Structures are given as structure tokens and as C-alpha cells.
Amino acid sequence: MAPRSFSSSSSSSSILAATICLAFILHQAQAQLSATFYATTCPNVSTIVSNVIQQALQSDTRIAASLIRLHFHDCFVNGCDASLLLDGSSTIQSEKNAGPNVNSTRGFDVVDNIKTAVENACAGVVSCADILALAAESSVSLSGGPSWSVLLGRRDSLTANQGGANTSIPSPFEGLSNITSKFSAVGLNTTDLVALSGAHTFGRAQCRVFSNRLYNFSSTGNPDPTLNTTYLATLQQICPQNGSGTTLTNLDPTTPDAFDNNYFTNLQNNQGLLQSDQELFSTSGAATVSIVNNFASSQTAFFQSFAQSMINMGNISPLTGSSGEIRSDCKKVNGS
Ligand code: HEM
Ligand SMILES: *[C@@H]1O[C@H](CO)[C@@H](O)[C@H](O)[C@H]1NC(C)=O
Ligand SMILES: *[C@@H]1O[C@H](CO)[C@@H](O)[C@H](O)[C@H]1NC(C)=O
Ligand SMILES: *[C@@H]1O[C@H](CO)[C@@H](O)[C@H](O)[C@H]1NC(C)=O
Ligand SMILES: *[C@@H]1O[C@H](CO)[C@@H](O)[C@H](O)[C@H]1NC(C)=O
Ligand SMILES: *[C@@H]1O[C@H](CO)[C@@H](O)[C@H](O)[C@H]1NC(C)=O
Ligand SMILES: *[C@@H]1O[C@H](CO)[C@@H](O)[C@H](O)[C@H]1NC(C)=O
Ligand SMILES: *[C@@H]1O[C@H](CO)[C@@H](O)[C@H](O)[C@H]1NC(C)=O
Ligand SMILES: *[C@@H]1O[C@H](CO)[C@@H](O)[C@H](O)[C@H]1NC(C)=O
Secondary structure, three states: OOHHHHHHHHHHHHHHHHHHHHHHHHHHHHOOOEOOOOOOOOOOHHHHHHHHHHHHHHHOOOHHHHHHHHHHHHHOOOOOOOHHHOOOOOOOOOHHHOOOOOOOOOOHHHHHHHHHHHHHHOOOOOOHHHHHHHHHHHHHHHOOOOOOOOOEOOEEOOOOOHHHHHHHOOOOOOOHHHHHHHHHHOOOOHHHHHHHHHHHHOOEEEHHHOHHHOOOHHHOOOOOOOOOHHHHHHHHHHOOOOOOOOOEEEOOOOOOOOOOOHHHHHHHOOOOOOHHHHHHHHOOOOOHHHHHHHHHHOHHHHHHHHHHHHHHHHOOOOEOOOOOEOOOEOOEOOOO
């Protein structure tokens, strides 16, 4: 074989190798979630998830809110991979102990109950990451909100990222521009930010996450001027100056457990509980203001955007194909 022909064959085979390699990378990057992922392997999975949540709601009206928040806090850290659910161990620094989660996220016991029920029906098939996505949808629809077709096929992580949870999950004390950047960092835009913030139409918050607004806001010696004065008086009663920071109140003072668009009419009335909520409406000139007004005037527009944005959030860097694993216990990596 002539050297020239050898060299040409070598370069064409390296082009071939590079092409295969590129095809592989593209395939991985484009690995798509699908609504029918468990159609043959666990056809009843959504019903099973929904039944466990209905059961849990009987004794805990807050659980629907707590469950959707778990999906959010999972997806913002290393993507929707159930990294949030791993307990601490010699090799894992649990995300449950990160600032935004410690003494705040809840519902892990209900996730375990869902996992047990799903394993009983279809063992070793459904990931914990998909259970969080399904639980989020059921929680919203059981509370009067929209339904949507949940995309599935995520796999579970082998690691957690506590430092990532500390820095990637938005804080209620940071400004709109910081929060917008954190959403944009995971591919979510301003419409997604406003729609998903509408999840604060149900659930509770502790005094410690908003009491900075009630007495001496930003060292002004006065309350946050964007707080409705009637609502301010109510909140000062609930959270006295030297009271417990862990006292709970409703995120939506009007319809605390219903998934509706009152969150947005509340913002128009200066009744957003968190600073990060009210800023969506009270930051003059912000792109969020007209979106709040749109959702306040049309629950249909809100529900449609919310469902789309939940799908967008659920698409954040999932593990698919043979990456990660299907955990048999959501709290632990298999074999650990
Ligand atoms: C936009 C930035 C966000 C910030 C700064 C934020 C912050 C917070 C805070 C501080 C709490 C109260 C926690 C406590 O007091 O223990 C809370 C509760 C909650 N958040 Fe968010 N959140 C944001 C976005 C979201 C999103 C995108 C969702 C879901 C799609 C969500 C769903 C919830 C729910 C349902 C609760 C109540 C949970 C319960 O009652 O257990 N939040 N959030
Ligand atoms: C699905 O679940 C429902 C209620 O949990 C049950 O009645 C039904 O038989 C199940 N269907 C299948 C195919 O397992
Ligand atoms: C969490 O709550 C427990 C019990 O109330 C308390 O002892 C602990 O200090 C809290 N941890 C943090 C980080 O706030
Ligand atoms: C994350 O924040 C928590 C609570 O503020 C802190 O205890 C922990 O050390 C932080 N972890 C990392 C890895 O930064
Ligand atoms: C907002 O982001 C900037 C830049 O990352 C940071 O320096 C600042 O501390 C953040 N503000 C708050 C209130 O977290
Ligand atoms: C955000 O993305 C959605 C598509 O998911 C698009 O319809 C919407 O117009 C975008 N919003 C902004 C403010 O760019
Ligand atoms: C508000 O906080 C600032 C800074 O901590 C302090 O200097 C000021 O005295 C406080 N004002 C009142 C009225 O408590
Ligand atoms: C709160 O406690 C501080 C010191 O413990 C005290 O000086 C202050 O008067 C108390 N404020 C109220 C409103 O009780
Ligand atoms: C304060 O809230 C009430 C509803 O409780 C509303 O009627 C009023 O217009 C609000 N005031 C402001 C300034 O937003």
C-alpha cells in the first residue's frame, strides 16, 4: 500500500471516527424525554403517584405545595436528577442540608411512599427524578391547577452537589436581576420566571424568609414600602419582632391551598409575601410587570404558561440513556 494511500485512509478513518464521536455526542445532547417512556414498562405510574398524593393530602393540606418545590430545588442543581433526595453519607454532602433546603424543604417521606408504591407495581423501572416530575404535576392538578403531559425518561444521579444548591437556587432576599440570572443560567426566561413564581399560590413560608421587610427594611428604619399596609399589620402580628423565625404563614393570603391566579392579583394589591415575589410587579420598568398583569387578568393564560414552563424546567439537563441509574431507594445510591 502506497504511503499516500495509507495516509489518506488514515485521515478518512479519523474523519469517520470523529463523525461517529460527534453523532454520539449529538445523540446524548439530544436524548429526549418522552410522555410515553413507561407506556409498556409501567403504564399506570401517573395514577399510582396521584393516589399516594391524594392519600397524603387527607392529613396534610400543605403537601402538594411541598412536593412541587422539591422538583424545583432538584432541577436547579445539576438538572432534574433526584440529586436533592440523597441523604448524607461518607461520600455524599446532602443537598438537604444546603441553605435553601435545611429546615425548609419537606415531603421526603411522601416521596418514599410513592417510590414504594411504584416499585410494588413495576420494580426497578421508574426513576426518582421522574417521580418528582410526576408528583409536581399531580400536586398542581389535584389543587385545582392545570394538568399537563409529563415528559419522562430521566435517570437518577450518583452524586449530590450541596455547594451548587447553596449558589444556584434563588434566595428571596436577592434582587430581580440576580434571580433572573439564576433562571437564565438553567435556560429559563422571564416568562418562565413569572409563571413558575405563580407556584407561590399555595404553600407556606417561615417568618425568617420575609420578616426583614416588616420593621427595618434595608436599614431604612421602616417597613418595605411596597408592602400593603393592611397586609403589613397582619404580618407584624404573625411575626413579632422577637418572635420565632420558624412560624409559618400562607404564601397566598386569599386562597392558601388552591392553585389559581390569585398570586398575581395579590402582587397587584401589594400583597406579595416574599420580597422576590413583590419585585416581579413593583420593579418599575421591569419586563416582568406586564407578564404579571397578563396572568392576573387571565387564569387561562397563567395555566397555559405554567404548564409549558414546568415542562421547560423539567427538561433541565436530565440524565438519560445509560447515564446514572434507577435508584431502588431514592435516599441512596444503589449498592451503598
Ligand atoms: C423565583 C424564585 C423563588 C424564590 C426566591 C423562592 C423562595 C421560596 C421561599 C423562601 C419559600 C419559603 C420556604 C420556607 O419558609 O421554609 C418558598 C416556598 C415555596 N416555593 Fe418558592 N421560590 C422561588 C421559586 C419557586 C418555584 C419556581 C417554585 C415551583 C415551581 C416554587 C414553589 C414553592 C412552593 C410551592 C413553596 C411552599 C412550600 C411548602 O409549603 O412546603 N418556588 N419559596
Ligand atoms: C391502575 O391503577 C388503578 C388504581 O390504582 C387500578 O384500578 C388499575 O387496575 C390499574 N391498572 C393497571 C393496568 O395496573
Ligand atoms: C434546624 O432546626 C433545628 C430544630 O429546630 C435546629 O436545631 C437547627 O439549628 C436548625 N438548623 C439550621 C441550619 O437552621
Ligand atoms: C451550604 O450552606 C450550608 C448552610 O448555609 C452550609 O452549612 C454548608 O457548609 C454549605 N456547603 C457548601 C458545600 O458550600
Ligand atoms: C447578586 O449577584 C451579585 C453578583 O453575583 C452578588 O455580588 C450579590 O451579592 C447578589 N446579591 C444578593 C442580594 O444576593
Ligand atoms: C420565553 O420562552 C417561551 C418559549 O418557551 C416564549 O414563548 C416566550 O415568549 C419567552 N419569553 C420571553 C420574555 O422571552
Ligand atoms: C435599622 O437597622 C440599621 C442597621 O442595622 C440600624 O443602624 C438602625 O438603627 C435600625 N433602625 C431602627 C429604627 O431599628
Ligand atoms: C426585642 O429584644 C431586644 C433585646 O433582646 C429588646 O431590646 C427589644 O426591646 C425587643 N423588642 C420587642 C419589640 O420586643
Ligand atoms: C391593599 O390590599 C387590599 C386588599 O386586602 C386592597 O383592596 C387595596 O387596594 C390594597 N392597597 C394597595 C395600595 O395595594
